[in-house]
Amino acid sequence: MNANDTLIPYIGVVTDIREDTPDVKTFRVNAIAPDGTVGGKVFEHMPGQCAMLSVPGVGEGMFSITSSPTNKEFMEFSIKKCGCLTTWLHAMEVGQQITLRGPYGNHFPVETDLKGKDLLFIAGGIGLAPLRSVINYVRDNRANYGDVQIIYGSRSKDDLVDYQEIINEWCNDDGITVNLTIDREQEGWDGHVGFVPNYVKELNPSLSKTVLICGPPIMIKFTLAGLKELGFTETQVYTTMELRMKCAVGKCGRCNIGDKYVCKDGPVFRFDQLDELPDEY
Amino acid sequence: MQEAIISRAKQLLADGTVNRVIGWKRGEFAYDITPAIFESPEEIDADFVYDDFTSANVSKYLVKESRKEGKILAFLKTCDTYSLNQLTKEHRVDRDNIYVVGIPSDGKLDVEKIKAKGITGITGVERNGDILTVKTIYGDETMSVADAMSNKCLSCKSKKHVTYDELIGEDGEVTDTNRFDMVEKLENMTSQERYDFWRNELSKCIRCNACRNVCPACTCENCVFNNPDSGVENKAAADSFEENMFHIIRAFHVAGRCTDCGECSRVCPQNIPLHLLNRKFIKDINSLYGEYQAGADTTSKAPLNNYTFDDCEASIVHERGVE
């Protein structure tokens, strides 16, 4: 029985914890060698793929890998506190070991369909987490892609995940436009105020762009409708549905939408693919 | 009987007393009958059935149904009326939104018992007095009705409807039964024998939860076995302890509330005599705290929510005969 089984996890160690928003923390995870040295990644992945994190005795949970594959030093996970496991994760300290398995699922077609395209990222709240991996991948392979526009919105300024990176890095990159918005007026915010779907319509992005979208279901629904109004077709828009994943190996029987298993056939879907599936999402 | 029930159902639908009917729907074979809700006389004519195999207790469905718009007509057998009463007592049903027609039952058959005789390929069943003729693709077989009678009916505790808005047929009386015989037999075994008996039975459990989900007393919004915070949540027994625990807690939670309708044992796919656990509690309650029949009324305090100053001590368990 030497064969590895994906159900047997690796061990990683949390080497940095960043408090992004009141309920989102970003955890940096490094591999740990048999001799105890900490460093490097537990495994490689592609943008949009997920990993199963677990604290034995607490539970397992699927999270998208927030860091870009181009980051060779560590992996990052931006995690919102919402259940038993995430509460536990939020309470942990640097040096805590966790178990990981993965990578799971498909990924955004960064090396195929997206290559050479102008890209429009639309994210809401914690929905930035999976897109951040793609954004940084694109930034690190800048030559392979056209214009990049990022529209990101959150409830408030404090709820913008990775605000420092957005302001200090993304905004300073050539060829990247960042449009931030928050739901309601707030002191100390002189940027745009309003919901993401409306902002997208206001900004009226060029129809040449390929769209990657992630956020709360209701945001996705209205943004998609808005994009269609603007003239975008469903074949231009990608999203990810990793929230539904459970076992990650296409066997436990939960995540399917119709005959498609989110954990194997997804989590990244193009909207025209979703259109062929029953309205179960 | 079926004709009377069907015609009454259609009347009550027609005169607007109710807007739907809960009863039983015929299946593929003679015996595979499904509880169903009928909304029109056409549906009733097509599928409504009341025969030897309509043993399912439909009272539990009323938890959900009685909260819906409009009154529902429920045909309840005697044992089912006890369940409904208990649900009424615990405010789980809106009794005012249910029109209960009490219907008699002279005992339901259990196809499992027929099959246990080695009879297979069943295409039909005919009851002639005490003789049952089972038609099969391999030819007719006969057996006594008593041998095919469902266990719960063999020890029927009451032919009396304890709640109804009207009755079809005559009402009967509460009957003396032999229902505690098996409990007594087990009580008279040694502790080791009892342990072996139950280990053999409970190790069959596949934790399908059919016993819980069919039980008219188990109507919790969130069962402890589904609640990760309860400390007993589990989906399958990973150890014999968990088999024991599930059944102890299940029985304990319905102790004093279980009307002894026998559904748990009827539906158990592994034929575990689960009702014996419930009956053990009932027997204990009767002998220690005075005769009590859950569901007989809608006001009495359940024995576990009640006490007297001179109740026996728990040590009474230790003082009993054989160890």
Added chain:
Amino acid sequence: MQKIGVFVCHCGTNIAATVDVKAVAEALSHESGVVISQDYQYMCSEAGQNLIKDAIRENGLTGVVVCSCSPRMHENTFRKAAAAAGLNPYLVEIANIREQCSWIHKDIATATEKAIILGRAAIAKVQLNTPLTAGESPVAKRALVIGGGIAGIQTALDIAEAGFEVDIVEKEATIGGKMAQIDKTFPTLDCAACILTPKMVEASQNEKITIHSYSEVSAVKGFIGNFTATIKKKRRFVDETKCTGCGACTEVCPMQKVPNAFNLGLNNRGAVYIPFAQAVPKVATIDPNYCLKLRKGDVNEKVCGKCAEACTAGAINYHQQDEYIEQKYGAIVVATGYNPIKLDKFDEFAYNQCADVVTSLELERLMNAAGPNGGTLLRPSDKTHPHKIVFVQCVGSRCDDSKGKPYCSKICCMYTAKHAMLIREKYPDTEVYVFYIDVRTPGKNFDEFYRRAVEQYNVHYIKGMVGKVTPKSDGKIDVQASDLLSNEQLHIDADMVVLATAIEPDKTARPLATMLTTQMDTNDFFTEAHAKLRPVESATAGIFLSGACQGPKDIPETVAQASAAASKAIGLLVKDSITCNPCVAHSNELMCNGCSACEKVCPYGAITYQDKEFRTPYRTTVMRRVASVNPAVCQGCGACTVACPSGAMDLNGFSNSQIMAEVDAICK
């Protein structure tokens, strides 16, 4: 991440001699969540407490475990210390390694091992502790006293004396209760009216006291400090504010054949009446069952109306209606008193057949100067002087069958001695026999009193049972009895028989208990919160017990208890608000089935139900009946948590998960 501090106390050598405290501190330092683990000579000392406080501040502790003496000893000390350092006091747990470890074990190795396990259990528990805040609830500065007998009067006077408003609700037309009917009191033989009526007057004149006579409590809602009672003032057809109590109406009333309830029906009164001369309030009342005008049904018909004509104050009002008063109270005192039992089941005593067989209370009236015979003891049947009187004790008391009461009515022995003595004093020619089972005289000067009856007044005390009382055609009464000492059968030709009738709580007590969610025993006496330590409180917070409603009592005991209940009520009323115990039950409404099991086992009536709207996953709503716990009333016993099948009920401070964590840690 939890940051737990563990503090192991040596307690001098009390712990350290048998438990290796250093080893305990070391072992516990490895437990998950523990960031600091120290030992110290005396944790409860100021220095020890400072150690804890400093650790809380410096390490930002989220929980504290003190391994020390019993929590019954110093839990509060350490909670206060934690609070002083800014940690919620309920995040402190105690591992009892003294009383339950070092003091009972001798072997250091095993005792240390056990101390570590107890420490682990406390750590496991504290990980799940949640900060608790004691809630506050305001106190209405007014008391309600239900019952206007001597108990109620005394309680009301004491509370009013302390400066609080008090309402007395009395169902009869006057306050005074049973004591007002009594002739003399034992063992001093002073006149009951002489000591009671001044108190009644005092009550009526006290500005803080409002007397609602001829009234009943019809509903009580709320909880300690915050009750709302509805008082039904029954219509008496007389305007209380106008009536002067002159009695003119009672004289003109043509309907004079109403059995006089105050005299227990031994004589008659008018349909409009003042119960007795010193009644408070001294206001007339019309009995509508007898009043010729009111009995007609239509008061506008020209019938009788003599009383209205006679009333110069214009107080008679045939149109009066019941009045309902709603009032807020901080405390409620129950003083509903007692009544002699009905003797319908005791045919052997011929009470219903023979007018000369009377109860002791009737005898009180017969002998009272204000009674039907003006104080001369005459047989009710023929108004002749009785020469031979037989007293029968324990009629209906100490009964082991369902006819009577299982308990001792307590006062009968003494009042019978009193009656016997009074009769022998006043009518030396009258022979008095007392049949008794035992004579019970525990009380100051009681036994002396009884002996005086036997020795000085030659009352014939016979230990024995009266088997049958038979009225004879010659007007005498044959009393057949057995003398248990001589083992002889006796027949006494008596002129009168007096039955020491058992007493029972007033019939209004049980519905009242339901309203108040207080507990009663099987005899309908109110149950005190603790038989020894809280004898005047009911288990329901804010409801106090005064007098015989709690159990048979004589007057001095009643008054003592009345004052005690008053002081308890005052203790509550002086507070502006009460701090609630935060370790109370709470219901998870999402899981609650509304089945009422918790309500049925709650001894405090702390659980109520309401229909609440819940959202379904389909954006629709459903109404569900759910339980909610009033934290001001809940005392935190946890009975509901086990009665609840779904586990919706849990208890702060002793939650299911906390107790299970302790179990796990101990069994690890």
Added chain:
Amino acid sequence: MLKISIEKLNGLFKAVAEKQTLYIPADRADGASEYKKYEDGMTLSKNLNTLRSAKDFFFPQTENLADFKVEGKKIEVIDIREEAEDFVVFGVRACDARSFTILDKVFLSEPVDSYYKNRREHGTIVTMACAKPAETCFCGTFGIDPTEPEGDVSCWSDGDSIFFRPNNEKGQKFVDSVSELLEDGDTAKLDETKAQTKEIMAKLPLANLSTEAFGGDTLMEHFKSEKWAELSESCLGCGTCTFVCPTCQCYDIKDFNTGHGIKRFRCWDSCMYSDFTKMAHGNIRNSQLERFRQRFMHKLVYFPSNNNGEFGCVGCGRCLSKCPISMNIVKVMKALEVK
């Protein structure tokens, strides 16, 4: 064909059980049969099928996946997997035999489930042809011939003898291991038995049940069907159908803290359970209708869609006889196929 006379069958069992664990269907006191580890004196049940299917041997109801030791912030993963011991499951019916084709497609597809694979590799399935199908049988609907069961070794009984035919290497190994007990036999009577069985098959009440209306391309049509509401209305949401089903394989993974370590185990789960899809962010199938639909859509539509038209049901009929309220795949198929 190689055979053994029925009287000598117990000798064969004994010989097999000496070398490896042998499971055979045995009768229980209540008249039902279940797989039991063979011990001397046990006899083969005459029942058509066991209460629980043979899936249990390869995908047990609970199994330990891994252990963990947690100390402070450190975690140690303990791989508790061991090479399984060889075992034989005897008397598997044709329907159950087919279930392994289905389970293999789930567990042996990437990423391969090593726990299942391990047992699959070490388990020999000896099947037994049916002679007396029950009214609940409808394996024929799914193209299964009960007289030609699959498996590593196929067996037939003609009433006097049991015939053996190895179907693969593993089967051959099994037959070889008992070859001295077997003898060559004439199959004339057996052929007659098979023919009789086939006749009966044609007369079964469910013989005409067809899968024609189902399969991957019927997804939207059936998903949107209005009949689900009525079909699911009396479903109790118990797991009986899924747990007696030889092809149901949904599972859950949970951790159990023993007090001295964490055991991660896998257990069967049921898509019929209300909390099956309940996750931290909510439940994706909130109503029994959705859950009920999922189960049958999976068997009749989703599975064939992903597996070249192979259906996720083998027609063993267990759910027909075990559902507490007698709602089952046959009723669902009959309701849905009516346009």
Added chain:
Amino acid sequence: MQVNDNKEFQPLIVAFCCNWCSYAGADLSGTNRLNYPTNVKIIRVPCSCRVNPIFILRAFQRGADGVILCGCHPGDCHYTSGNYFTRRRMTLLFSMLDFLGIERDRTRVEWVSAAEGAKFAATMNEFTEAVKKLGPNRRLEDLRCRKQ
């Protein structure tokens, strides 16, 4: 289960004690230096009626060999009626455990007042001995929790 040097079986006893009577009684036996075995580990609960049958089963699952529940004497409950409910619940639970063939001497309810330190110690001594005689709990244990 603890293992002593002399290898004698040492049962693990979990004692649930109500805060008002029995826990105080246990304290009193400490104050009076009345010995009882270290096998007994006490869990404090506000009232015996707080003890859910689940807790008792859980103790057995996790390795307890005996579980004893102590509360105020009937009639003396701090909360007036708690122990009456306890009495019924535990009678039925223990009866059920007995019915399932679990040794009845592994469970016990004892009323111990705050003044009965001696009774507490005696009860614990007696109960520990009784459980010791039964040997390790095998019928209601969870094998996964057994210490290696």
